[in-house]
Amino acid sequence: MSAPVGIVLVSHSAELAKGLGSLVQQIGSDDVPLATAGGTDDGRIGTSYHLVLAAIRHADRGGGVVVLPDLGSSVLTARAVLEDNPRSDITIVDAPFVEGAVAAVVTAASGADLQTVANAAKEARHVLKL
Amino acid sequence: MSSSSESTATESTTAANHEIVVVLSANLHARPAGRLAKAAAGFTSSVQLEYAGRTVNPTGVLAVMGLGATAGATVTVRAEGPDADQAVAALADILATAE
Structure with a gap:
């Protein structure tokens, strides 16, 4: 099997990103490379260019990376990182944060490729x- | 141009077709749905899960959770394809032993 797709969760809140990370690993798999970028560099609510970049590097194991932002400036920050580090195998996905993360991790755990x-x-x- | 026809179903098929009815041992919540999705993706057969008149593809973890099937409910697992037998057995086992 080829390298698994990595997942990056970008949130304004470190706790939210970390909590969602734990949830998706329970439902999906802890074999999927998963990294979170939540909050600012000094731990406040917000987003951090450096944390997003570090998370992408951490989740990148050769199978590509899907970046899931929660909202607003998470999207802008993730976009800025990808504009500075353009790669065809790293993509920001427009999806509901919780459901999208669950679907992405479970699908990645089944060995699916980046597009899938x-x-x-x-x-x-x-x-x-419901 | 788009075709509105969905009439590609074949009347007769040589592929194996299997079906098992399972009584859920636990609510079909997030964790068993995740296990089911991962298992289902490992087979080449097309697999379906039916509950209360709704049919979903078990590789879709969110759709499976959306069924809202609870412990004691009866769910039908159906597969069609070369490994239909194994697919149905594997998924039924997950459903019947979920905690």
Whole structure:
């Protein structure tokens, strides 16, 4: 099997990112490379260019990386990082944060490629909860 | 141009077709849904999960959770393809032994 796709969770809150990371590893797999970038460099609510870049590097094991931002400046910060470090195998995905992360990690754990993992996260928007 | 036809189903098929009815040992919540999705992705057969008149693809963990199937409920696992037998057995085992 080829290298697994890595997942990066970007949030304004370190606790939110870390908590979601624990959740998806329980549902999915702790074999999937997962990294979180939550909060600012000094631990406040916000986003950090450096933390996002470090998380992407951590999750990058050769299978590509899917970056999931929660909202607002998480998107802007993730975009800025990717603009400065353009790679065809790193992609930001527009998806609901919790559901998208669950779908992405479970799909990555099954050995799927980057495009399939990214699509699974996007499709999470259309799956009914009730 | 798009075709509105979905009439590609074949009347007769040489591929194996298997089906098992399972009584859930636990609510079909996040963890068993995750196990189910990973297992289902490992087979080449097309697999379906049916509960209360709704059919979902078990590789979609969110769709499986969205079924809202609870402990004691009856779920049908169906597969069609070369490894349908093994697929159905593996998924039924996860459903019947989930905690």
